Amino acid sequence: MNLLIELLAFAVAIGVLxxxxxxxxxxxARLCGVKVLRFSIGFGRPxxxxxxxxxxxxxxxxxxxxxxxxxxxxxxETGTEPIPADALPHAFxxxxxxxxxxxVAAGPVANFLLAIVLFALVFATGVTEPAAVIAAPAPNTPAAVAGFDGGETIVAVRAGEASESEPVRSWSDLRWKLLGAAFDHKRVVLSAKDAHGTSDFQLDLRGLTEKDVDDDFMSHLGFEPGGGKLTVAGVQPGSAAQKAGLVTGDRLRAVDGTPTDNATAFIAYVKSHAGKPVMLQVERGGQAGQAGKLEDVSVVPQSQRDETTGQQIGRIGAELATQVPSIDxxxxxxxxxxxxxxxxxxxxxxxxRMFGRMIIGEASLKNLSGPVTIADYAGKSARLGPSAFLSFLALVSISLGVLNLLPIPVLDGGHLLYYLVEAVTGKVVSDRWQLVFQRAGLACIVALSAIALFNDLARLIHF
Known part of the structure; x- marks a missing residue:
């Protein structure tokens, strides 16, 4: 059933785009008086x-x-059949x-306009997103250095030298604003509310490397969604969690005396304490609207080898569920x-920017995705609801527009480059040079497609 949803969502997405x-x-072309012979969706046999x-x-x-x-x-492109004289003014x-x-530029522009409309529909109809509440940051991260303790709600952000702030409405909004500042290596000021009022926090993003922005930069900065409930959703038989007495439904309140409300931070802490006792404060037996009983549970994470790094890490064998506060x-x-x-x-x-950094080697080619990954995300977004699917469609539409504007022959951007040369020099690029560039451009497209397909397969089989 999931495969069918993915295929249908992929077909709809590709068809629309x-x-x-x-x-x-x-x-x-019609506005410019050019005669269009065929409009084809797809290739091959009609x-x-x-x-x-x-x-x-x-x-x-x-x-x-x-x-x-x-x-x-x-x-x-007419072969041996000449165009009638009265039709020549309508030839491209x-x-x-x-x-x-x-x-030629109208195709990519149409993709950008579609993205604007789709995003506008999502914003106008409303979307439920995690609130911009942060969890307790890991020590020595930029968020911790800035003074965040966890539980603050970020309400505004401004550049360090600016006088006006931009409101922050949700976690997604915060992420995009910090991403822009991180790319520009700026110092920003975050306004955040807690039980004591509103305070400003200086966050310095000038020292970030390109790799830091490549990876999950929010986690690197020390920002994780917080303010919610971290509960045990399941316990594996024979695991350290079962031996310690953890049961499904336990709410994790603190680890070694530090409040915890984020699964990522909790897992990272457990991984770093292989074979060492960890004291958990859990809440049990609470009814709707009422707090449960607080209990201390000591658990010793079992030491296991991490297949990715080869290092020994700690695991307790518990499935976690995070319920973060959301906002419409x-x-x-x-x-x-x-x-x-x-x-x-x-x-x-x-x-x-990302494509440019991949070309000069500052970003990994693993960021390229092919049709398998697109189909996978199309299906996942479709299952999440209309807003998620429309946002996914807008994202792919932008990617298609940007890809087609790249100055690579066989793409729209390659033709636009020819026309710019013609406009500047007054001479059309010769057929001979166009053929040479076209072959080079085709080689680039084949290489990019092969890398994207390899990345798709690597994600599927995890190697």
Missing amino acids: VVVHEYGHYSV LFQWVSPKTGTEWTIAALPLGGYVKMLDER NRQPVWRRFAI VHYGPVESLQLGAHRTWDLAVYSV
């Missing part, structure tokens, strides 16, 4: 064809649905360079569009 991208080319009596365009759905294309009237190659540029975030129509445009811009810039 391809139609929007190609319709961008089609609509601007499954369905219909010719518009008004425009003469052949609309096609083909057997292989991984892409699409718009075929325009062009003297370079006869258009001024700025029109050809607009037609709603925006008005105008603000939703503004936020949609801002989120689309941030993601597009982030994608370009």
Whole structure:
């Protein structure tokens, strides 16, 4: 059943993105007076064809649905059959360079516009997100150095030299604002509320390396969602947790005297205490709206070899569940569009930066994903609900737009580069050089596809 959901979600996602991208080319071509011969969704043998009596365009759905294309009237693609003289003004190659540029750029632009609309829909209809409440940070992390104790709700952020703050509405909002500041290596001021009022915390992101931003940088900074309930969801037979007397339903309140409300931090602490006694404070027997009885439980994590690092780590054999406080975030129509445009811009810039860093070796090529990973995330987001799926669709639409704008021949960006050269020099790039660049561009695309597919397979079989 999960496989069926993934395949259906993947088909819907690819179908929508391809139609929007190609319709961008089609609509601007029509506005520029260029005759469109065929609008195809997919490649290969046609499954369905219909010719518009008004425009003469052949609309096609083909057997292989991984892409699409718009075929325009062009003297370079007619073979031995010449174009009638009265149709020549409507040929793509006869258009001024700025029109050809607009037609080619319209596909990626359509993907960005789709992302803005999708994000705006998510913001306008409302989305439930974790609140920006932080757990107790690990020692010596930037959050701990800044003075956070855990339990604070971050309400605003501003650059160190700025006078105005931007509100923080949710954990996702906080993450995006810190990601932008981390990329720019800025010092920021976070305003946070706790039981004693609102305080400002200086967070210095200037010392972060590119690898720090590559990884889960929120955890690296010491920020984990907090303020919720960390409970035992299951206990493995014969485990250290069972021997210590932990049972399903126990709420973990503290570890060695330090309050805990985050599974990641708790697991990290247990891993670092292999074979050493750990004192847990647990709450048991509480009814709805009433606190349970607090008890101390001593557990000795069993030492096991970590397959990834080869080091000995501690495990207690308990399944954990975290229930963090959430918030319903709603925006008005105008603000939703503004936020949609801002989120689309941030993601597009982030994608370009990440790709640039992969080229110069500052970021891992493992960040590339192929159709298997896209299908997996399409299915997961679809199961989470409409808001998650629309957000996923917007993210992939931005990635498709950025990818197509890369200055690689065979992609839209390669053609745009040709037109820029033509606009500057007044000369069309020769067919000979276009053929050379096209072969090089095709080699780049094949290499990128192979790396993405390898990463997909590596994620599936975990090697």
